[in-house]
Amino acid sequence: MNDTSSQLSLPLQVVAAVRSVVGEGPAALHEPRFRGNEWNYLKECLDSTFVSSVGKFVDRFEHQLAEFTGAARAVAVVNGTAALHVALRMAGVEPGDEVLLPALTFIATANAVSYCGATPHFVDSEETSLGMDAQALREYLNGSTEMRGGHCINRQTGRVIRAMVPMHTFGHPVDIDALLGVAHDFHLQVIEDAAESLGSTIGGRHTGTFGVMGTLSFNGNKTITTGGGGAILTNDPELGARLKHITTTAKIPHRWNFLHDEIGYNYRLPNINAALGCAQLEQLPGFLLSKRQLFDRYAAAFAGVEGMHMVAEPAGRHSNYWLQTLALDEAHAGYRDEILGATNDAGLMTRPVWHLMHRLQPYSSAPCAPVPVAESLERRLLNLPSSAGL
Amino acid sequence: MNDTSSQLSLPLQVVAAVRSVVGEGPAALHEPRFRGNEWNYLKECLDSTFVSSVGKFVDRFEHQLAEFTGAARAVAVVNGTAALHVALRMAGVEPGDEVLLPALTFIATANAVSYCGATPHFVDSEETSLGMDAQALREYLNGSTEMRGGHCINRQTGRVIRAMVPMHTFGHPVDIDALLGVAHDFHLQVIEDAAESLGSTIGGRHTGTFGVMGTLSFNGNKTITTGGGGAILTNDPELGARLKHITTTAKIPHRWNFLHDEIGYNYRLPNINAALGCAQLEQLPGFLLSKRQLFDRYAAAFAGVEGMHMVAEPAGRHSNYWLQTLALDEAHAGYRDEILGATNDAGLMTRPVWHLMHRLQPYSSAPCAPVPVAESLERRLLNLPSSAGL
Numbered sequence: 047m048n049d050t051s052s053q054l055s056l057p058l059q060v061v062a063a064v065r066s067v068v069g070e071g072p073a074a075l076h077e078p079r080f081r082g083n084e085w086n087y088l089k090e091c092l093d094s095t096f097v098s099s100v101g102k103f104v105d106r107f108e109h110q111l112a113e114f115t116g117a118a119r120a121v122a123v124v125n126g127t128a129a130l131h132v133a134l135r136m137a138g139v140e141p142g143d144e145v146l147l148p149a150l151t152f153i154a155t156a157n158a159v160s161y162c163g164a165t166p167h168f169v170d171s172e173e174t175s176l177g178m179d180a181q182a183l184r185e186y187l188n189g190s191t192e193m194r195g196g197h198c199i200n201r202q203t204g205r206v207i208r209a210m211v212p213m214h215t216f217g218h219p220v221d222i223d224a225l226l227g228v229a230h231d232f233h234l235q236v237i238e239d240a241a242e243s244l245g246s247t248i249g250g251r252h253t254g255t256f257g258v259m260g261t262l263s264f265n266g267n268k269t270i271t272t273g274g275g276g277a278i279l280t281n282d283p284e285l286g287a288r289l290k291h292i293t294t295t296a297k298i299p300h301r302w303n304f305l306h307d308e309i310g311y312n313y314r315l316p317n318i319n320a321a322l323g324c325a326q327l328e329q330l331p332g333f334l335l336s337k338r339q340l341f342d343r344y345a346a347a348f349a350g351v352e353g354m355h356m357v358a359e360p361a362g363r364h365s366n367y368w369l370q371t372l373a374l375d376e377a378h379a380g381y382r383d384e385i386l387g388a389t390n391d392a393g394l395m396t397r398p399v400w401h402l403m404h405r406l407q408p409y410s411s412a413p414c415a416p417v418p419v420a421e422s423l424e425r426r427l428l429n430l431p432s433s434a435g436l
Numbered sequence: 437m438n439d440t441s442s443q444l445s446l447p448l449q450v451v452a453a454v455r456s457v458v459g460e461g462p463a464a465l466h467e468p469r470f471r472g473n474e475w476n477y478l479k480e481c482l483d484s485t486f487v488s489s490v491g492k493f494v495d496r497f498e499h500q501l502a503e504f505t506g507a508a509r510a511v512a513v514v515n516g517t518a519a520l521h522v523a524l525r526m527a528g529v530e531p532g533d534e535v536l537l538p539a540l541t542f543i544a545t546a547n548a549v550s551y552c553g554a555t556p557h558f559v560d561s562e563e564t565s566l567g568m569d570a571q572a573l574r575e576y577l578n579g580s581t582e583m584r585g586g587h588c589i590n591r592q593t594g595r596v597i598r599a600m601v602p603m604h605t606f607g608h609p610v611d612i613d614a615l616l617g618v619a620h621d622f623h624l625q626v627i628e629d630a631a632e633s634l635g636s637t638i639g640g641r642h643t644g645t646f647g648v649m650g651t652l653s654f655n656g657n658k659t660i661t662t663g664g665g666g667a668i669l670t671n672d673p674e675l676g677a678r679l680k681h682i683t684t685t686a687k688i689p690h691r692w693n694f695l696h697d698e699i700g701y702n703y704r705l706p707n708i709n710a711a712l713g714c715a716q717l718e719q720l721p722g723f724l725l726s727k728r729q730l731f732d733r734y735a736a737a738f739a740g741v742e743g744m745h746m747v748a749e750p751a752g753r754h755s756n757y758w759l760q761t762l763a764l765d766e767a768h769a770g771y772r773d774e775i776l777g778a779t780n781d782a783g784l785m786t787r788p789v790w791h792l793m794h795r796l797q798p799y800s801s802a803p804c805a806p807v808p809v810a811e812s813l814e815r816r817l818l819n820l821p822s823s824a825g826l
Binding site (some may be wrong): 077078079080084085087088092095097098100110124125126127128152154161188212267273274295304305307308310311312314316317318319386390396397398400406 | 467468469470475478479482485486487488489490514515516517518524542543544547550552629655656657661663664679686691692693694695696697698699700701702704705706707708709712729776780786787788790791796797798
């Protein structure tokens with residue numbers, strides 16, 4: 047920042063810094079970019095009349111996703127919430143169970159647990175990755191649970207804690223190795239919520255492929271979009287086949303008969319949305335590069351602004367930089383709402399992180415660990431305009 | 437049929453009759469037709485980058501649907517199953533309840549009941565409309581239930597029977613007046629499954645607008661398609677607002693805050709699918725005319741074939757003729773599988789009706805009334821190629 051801007055108020059310094067990166071005019075938080083084969087594939091879809099549950103783009107999209115992520119199988123579904131719901135059910139989450147989630151997440155993660163008849167149990171995040179804190183979690187579980195019949199039991203509620211759903215927040219990979227260690231020791235299934243982290247890797251391995259399943263989202267605000275859509279990743283081909291079956295009404299293939307062997311879901315991604323996905327996925331490497339460069343530009347622009355910094359990928363892990371995130375120091379947290387007002391007033395769309403789950407009305411009575419770091423992050427984080435096209 | 441064809445075996449007579457209507461070449465069961473503004477609206481969607489949860493086509497589609505059906509409000513969702521799930525929940529269906537459904541239906545209807553933690557309770561259909569038989573239902577409920585605390589209680593299971601979901605089978609309207617009478621007398625909510633009956637009316641009033649809610653489907657095989665999609669109809673604006681809220685993660689509108697006041701669903705129809713729907717809906721009157729003419733041609737072609745007839749709309753009710761349905765006489769029911777084989781071998785896609793719900797493995801232990809008519813219909817009905825383009 048130059049001398050002039052440092053004489054501005056802190057909110058206006060933020061406006062100036064963002065403006066120096068994104069240029070003149072309004073900037074959305076995250077806009078999709080359709081500069082590839084979107085047209086061709088949509089036209090192919092319409093011309094073939096296969097827009098719905100039958101059509102080649104669903105298969106193609108699933109294969110491209112598996113290839114890109116290195117998962118043995120990707121199953122495309124209507125959205126990320128549906129992906130989580132089915133993944134939790136297939137991981138054995140049953141009515142009455144508890145599932146560990148970060149308090150700092152989008153409500154869809156908690157809702158997916160509720161759809162299984164289970165209860166979310168919220169835990170703390172760490173400052174570096176913004177995701178579940180493995181060390182704090184281990185200490186918390188040591189103090190509040192006991193193993194009984196091979197299950198981790200919440201001593202306070204008496205319920206089985208069946209699984210954990212670490213989320214790769216804004217694309218930054220969590221410390222999955224440490225979390226897998228906790229999961230192993232406490233007999234928990236791991237489902238990775240990789241809704242935000244398509245393109246994010248740990249040691250070269252794609253997020254969402256470490257747990258028994260991982261889930262992706264292709265909502266309009268994500269790195270690539272299918273309009274609405276999601277996917278479940280797994281390295282177990284047999285589980286992959288089960289996932290496909292249960293997300294397509296559990297219908298047994300037959301030339302004309304309607305036989306269904308279990309209560310399935312109508313969660314299949316329509317072919318027309320998959321067509322968009324195929325075109326978007328082809329452009330993903332370019333999007334990832336742009337987003338990384340955008341981070342570098344923001345980091346430089348905010349280097350001279352006192353009291354805040356851009357959240358960088360954790361050391362040794364590779365982020366897709368889905369949403370660019372500005373962290374205020376604790377001493378400057380009080381400026382957050384003013385900054386939100388000033389930036390949005392200037393046409394630069396920014397937003398705070400989600401309200402912590404345990405303070406939302408529908409989850410206010412759910413079990414919750416002490417979450418001091420999440421509470422601090424909630425006060426101090428803002429997302430900045432993050433489109434690949436910027 | 438002429439003298440030559442009457443010397444053919446019965447299955448080959450059916451092939452000849454279908455062929456005389458649909459012409460040479462293969463014929464799908466139901467293919468969509470994209471000859472309107474599909475392309476323009478999709479392009480508008482992509483050019484605006486609003487393909488997902490934000491965008492004008494969702495609003496426009498909902499308004500067009502409300503206008504076409506005469507409902508006070510239509511809420512667009514990802515598919516017909518999601519529409520039923522939410523409608524049942526909003527009608528007050530709770531875990532442990534029972535919900536009356538025709539045994540002759542697609543499994544999605546029963547699954548939607550299961551998603552609410554409730555149990556489907558299957559009842560019989562009538563020969564004329566292929567839908568729920570009001571008279572048989574009244575007698576059955578008189579014999580098997582009692583009113584307690586204002587609720588209809590299944591004497592055998594002790595559970596509350598909360599609602600009924602009549603379905604307008606293949607587009608033919610059920611006897612909704614008689615069913616509403618039964619619902620009134622036994623204190624049951626009525627949710628109409630109008631997934632198949634867009635354009636079907638009773639006394640000029642659209643199916644799906646008689647019950648507290650009605651649900652539509654725009655799957656690829658339906659009269660109009662959005663790729664995948666559905667909608668909930670209601671005449672109660674307040675309920676309409678509730679439906680919109682709960683299908684969009686129950687988020688309270690705010691410039692940037694994430695506040696959710698209940699456990700909602702991520703069921704919103706993406707804008708790109710709604711764009712397709714707007715274009716399709718503009719062509720619906722033409723589709724309906726074509727389908728009615730197709731019925732007339734089938735009826736003429738089968739007039740001379742012994743042992744079977746085309747199922748016509750019930751007297752005084754107006755069908756959309758979604759799927760053309762051939763009914764074999766009981767004496768000729770044994771030919772069904774041969775006819776299915778011969779027609780499909782000839783590239784003319786036909787199919788039997790669904791397996792009755794109470795005989796599918798996941799619902800084999802659900803409560804079930806005697807269903808002699810449904811069992812007879814299951815043996816005797818076939819759907820014929822039904823595309824509006826034929």
